[in-house]
Amino acid sequence: MSTVLEQSLGRSPVTELKHVGDKLAEKLAKLGIHVIQDLLFHLPLRYQDRTRISPIGSLSPNMDVVIEGDVMLADVVFGKRRSLAVRLQDGTGTITLRFYHFSGAQKNNLQKGARIRCYGEVRRGRAGLELYHPEYQFVDALSDLPTEETLTPIYPSTEGLTQARWRQLMTQVVMLLKKGRALDDLIPQAFLEPYNLPDLRSALLYLHQPPTGANLDELEQNQHPAQKRLIMEELLAHNLSLLKMRAAIQHDHAPVLTESVSLKAAFLANLTFTPTGAQQRVVNEIQQDLSKGYPMLRLVQGDVGSGKTLVAALAALSALEQGYQVALMAPTEILAEQHFKNFQQWFEPLGIELAWLAGKVKGKARVSTLESIATGTAQMVIGTHALFQEEVAFAKLGLAIIDEQHRFGVHQRLALRQKGNEISPHQLIMTATPIPRTLAMTAYADLDTSIIDEMPPGRTPVNTVAIDQQRRDQVVERIRGACLSGRQAYWVCTLIEESEALEAQAAEVTAQALQEALPELNIGLVHGRLKAQEKADIMASFKQGDIHLLVATTVIEVGVDVPNASLMIIENPERLGLAQLHQLRGRVGRGTAESHCVLMYHMPLGDSGKQRIQAMRDTTDGFKIAEIDLQIRGPGEVLGTRQTGLMQMRIADLQRDGYLLDDIQHWAQLCQQQAPQIIEYLIDRWLGENLHYGQV
Numbered sequence: 001m002s003t004v005l006e007q008s009l010g011r012s013p014v015t016e017l018k019h020v021g022d023k024l025a026e027k028l029a030k031l032g033i034h035v036i037q038d039l040l041f042h043l044p045l046r047y048q049d050r051t052r053i054s055p056i057g058s059l060s061p062n063m064d065v066v067i068e069g070d071v072m073l074a075d076v077v078f079g080k081r082r083s084l085a086v087r088l089q090d091g092t093g094t095i096t097l098r099f100y101h102f103s104g105a106q107k108n109n110l111q112k113g114a115r116i117r118c119y120g121e122v123r124r125g126r127a128g129l130e131l132y133h134p135e136y137q138f139v140d141a142l143s144d145l146p147t148e149e150t151l152t153p154i155y156p157s158t159e160g161l162t163q164a165r166w167r168q169l170m171t172q173v174v175m176l177l178k179k180g181r182a183l184d185d186l187i188p189q190a191f192l193e194p195y196n197l198p199d200l201r202s203a204l205l206y207l208h209q210p211p212t213g214a215n216l217d218e219l220e221q222n223q224h225p226a227q228k229r230l231i232m233e234e235l236l237a238h239n240l241s242l243l244k245m246r247a248a249i250q251h252d253h254a255p256v257l258t259e260s261v262s263l264k265a266a267f268l269a270n271l272t273f274t275p276t277g278a279q280q281r282v283v284n285e286i287q288q289d290l291s292k293g294y295p296m297l298r299l300v301q302g303d304v305g306s307g308k309t310l311v312a313a314l315a316a317l318s319a320l321e322q323g324y325q326v327a328l329m330a331p332t333e334i335l336a337e338q339h340f341k342n343f344q345q346w347f348e349p350l351g352i353e354l355a356w357l358a359g360k361v362k363g364k365a366r367v368s369t370l371e372s373i374a375t376g377t378a379q380m381v382i383g384t385h386a387l388f389q390e391e392v393a394f395a396k397l398g399l400a401i402i403d404e405q406h407r408f409g410v411h412q413r414l415a416l417r418q419k420g421n422e423i424s425p426h427q428l429i430m431t432a433t434p435i436p437r438t439l440a441m442t443a444y445a446d447l448d449t450s451i452i453d454e455m456p457p458g459r460t461p462v463n464t465v466a467i468d469q470q471r472r473d474q475v476v477e478r479i480r481g482a483c484l485s486g487r488q489a490y491w492v493c494t495l496i497e498e499s500e501a502l503e504a505q506a507a508e509v510t511a512q513a514l515q516e517a518l519p520e521l522n523i524g525l526v527h528g529r530l531k532a533q534e535k536a537d538i539m540a541s542f543k544q545g546d547i548h549l550l551v552a553t554t555v556i557e558v559g560v561d562v563p564n565a566s567l568m569i570i571e572n573p574e575r576l577g578l579a580q581l582h583q584l585r586g587r588v589g590r591g592t593a594e595s596h597c598v599l600m601y602h603m604p605l606g607d608s609g610k611q612r613i614q615a616m617r618d619t620t621d622g623f624k625i626a627e628i629d630l631q632i633r634g635p636g637e638v639l640g641t642r643q644t645g646l647m648q649m650r651i652a653d654l655q656r657d658g659y660l661l662d663d664i665q666h667w668a669q670l671c672q673q674q675a676p677q678i679i680e681y682l683i684d685r686w687l688g689e690n691l692h693y694g695q696v
């Protein structure tokens, strides 16, 4: 007997339960449920209160109720849709039960005089108050049908698994737990005490069978101590898995890169400005990391225009001076190209060999570029994702810089570990999409973070207005005025479909129309379909001021830098996310002239579109924008689909529970010091099959 009790639910397959055969086990496995303990961690989405029978006379719409009464009449009604209407009375009132799908047997059973108990939501229907498709049971007049004693949980499910089935499974599991079957309660009691949280067994029992009188609102908002107990455990598991990943990386060897002396001095002497205090601070933080013998993993956050490129350049010089190669990756060709031009200007005078690699570099050019990277003649390599490809072998890669990290997945980032052969390169990741603190701590717990929180001097904030696109003519006049007085402008076309071809076409049409309306201006067009060289030429003539108005698709989103451009029109801004809008707007406001951004929206605007446009008008602060973005979209979306695997939490919600993260970090430390043996179990319990992510 005792042996059965000792057999942990964490090691008992679900097939140990009654009525669970191979078929059901297979379905459960698809939900990641293999052992009985997994079922316990399959938590209800919400609850229904079926503990009390309500008098029919007391009902009003939208109530979820249990009622009991006698059938007065059951009729098939032929209206717009055929339905079975069953009139029910209990002495306090009457109500209609309506079924749109019903069998002959059902109709026969629901005869006048039958007594039934039903559960459903009250609605206002054709015949006054109605219950649509209620669950019901026949009540035998002689025997008492007990009411439910606990709240009724509703479980997340999958096709072919009814709530009744879930309840049947969970009732068995709860019985096992009540009988005292072993459950690994991993979190030390000492952790929980200050929070006054229940142990695991009590928490799970409570959540699967909340007693009558439990506070439904509290439960539904995940505010109950039993839920908090599990939320904290889940957040802890995630945090520990990231720390584990980080620790694995720190076991790698990386070159010790001391601060550049001669190159840095020469570089700064040529520079037309001096680094801001924030840039200097961040460069120092990076330098500290570079001089350790294990790989740096540092995320530099800086709003658009804060000068991240300079920081990258200074870091690069340390590697170059020690004889190591540097790779700089950007998410788009335009941006990579711009970096390449920039670094040519900065580094060629210092005698540093640069190389350019993108998917479109083909044939002989590609072969010779690859060779220069492999032999090490190319000291600084700049390009797109192409740099990740297997064929690219570096002679001596010391530092990899990734610009605009949010477009790269964690996996791509980690693929870099392989590029340095026996030594791993240091990694510097730069993002202009500020990552809200809550997300940064969880999603990037494997990264150290630096923030450039100061703009270079001489910037003027962008003034943002929203205009209905019916007033397009006024906007066109405004462009004419701005360009004739020596300024330059962007016109950004957006499209719903993710089709580069359609987007390019739309931009072409717009450019033509604008050229007709503004014959005195030079109008350029840039989109993703152009050849790299064409794009580069157009960007160059825009930068030189030969083009007054640049019509573009969202390809100009990141990094493009033309300080004289002070007006930006964004067509259909409601189609874009906040982060993207903020990035786009960051293309203006880079010079000393006052800049304007015109959001030319298309009615009708949905709620989220309105919220986004409002946020853009309210603030130019990237961190505020990011917080609002997180509120509107939630963390999975903000991080991008590639990383959502990480964010699929069962009960925790980073936004709602973000306030717990400081405590979680503390717990994680305690675990490492006092209870290292529970770490693997915890990660396995909560991340289970998602673990591949943690082991990349």
Ligand code: ADP
Binding pocket: 273, 274, 275, 276, 279, 302, 303, 304, 305, 306, 307, 308, 309, 310, 432, 456, 457, 559, 561, 590
């Ligand atoms: P981002 O952080 O968006 O990548 P960039 O690195 O492109 O910003 O820098 C934006 C502009 O600011 C560039 O023209 C750059 O030369 C300029 N810049 C960077 N740092 C400074 C500084 N300390 N003083 C003046 N201008 C600077």
Ligand code: MG
Binding pocket: 308, 309, 403, 558, 559
């Ligand atoms: Mg940049």
